[in-house]
Amino acid sequence: xxxxxxEALREHGIQPSAQxxxxxxxxxxxxxxxxxxQVFAKVRKTFPMLSRATVYNTLNLFVEKHLLRELVxxxxxxxxxxxxxxxxxxxxxxxxAIHDVPWDAIQVSDVSALPGLDVREYQVVLRGRRRxxxx
Numbered sequence: 402x403x404x405x406x407x408e409a410l411r412e413h414g415i416q417p418s419a420q421x422x423x424x425x426x427x428x429x430x431x432x433x434x435x436x437x438x439q440v441f442a443k444v445r446k447t448f449p450m451l452s453r454a455t456v457y458n459t460l461n462l463f464v465e466k467h468l469l470r471e472l473v474x475x476x477x478x479x480x481x482x483x484x485x486x487x488x489x490x491x492x493x494x495x496x497x498a499i500h501d502v503p504w505d506a507i508q509v510s511d512v513s514a515l516p517g518l519d520v521r522e523y524q525v526v527l528r529g530r531r532r533x534x535x536x
Contacts, residue, residue, distance in 0.1 A: 406430075413466040423448040424459045429468060434480040434490075434499040474499060474526055489525040502527065 406425035407417040415421065423444050428435065435443070441456040460481055463469040470482040474492060480499065489502040502525070512520040 409468065413463075413468050415462060415466055415468075420448070420451055420455050421459050421462075423451060424456060425463070425468075428460070428463070428481060429483045431483060432501075434472065434474075434482050436478070436480050440481070487522075487524075489527065491527040491529070493531050494528055495530050500531075 406422050406429060409429060410417040410421060410425060417425075424440060427444050428440055433439075437453075437457050437460055440460065441451070441453050444456065445451050460469065460471075464471045464481070467485060468483070470485055472480050472482055472490070474480060474490060484501060487504045489504065489507050491500045491502050492498070493500065507525050509523065509525065512518075512523060
């Protein structure tokens with residue numbers, strides 16, 4: 402287990418257990434946006450006694466404690482993002498891969514001007530295909 406994973410859990414008021422640290426070792430240090438099933442499959446390779454319920458409960462706890470963001474980027478597809486700062490996403494329609502887009506790369510008009518809406522947060526989700534290098 403990575404010492405910084407246990408430390409991150411403690412900093413967020415989570416008691417580190419072997420199972421929680423095993424999940425944190427992967428999900429807090431990945432550039433991917435894994436689903437709960439992907440987390441389960443990946444972590445179970447190194448921690449075979451891990452249950453699916455423990456993974457789901459752990460991910461929900463991490464979201465509750467603001468270690469992860471839970472994203473619904475497509476209907477029926479929930480993924481987890483360890484990057485909790487403001488940013489947008491690009492979904493490659495060819496591969497299904499989700500890529501982070503810097504917050505400043507996209508300009509959005511004044512959301513506070515929307516009548517009748519009190520916007521707490523927003524993000525832009527772009528969909529398309531990545532260009533080949535050099536194009």
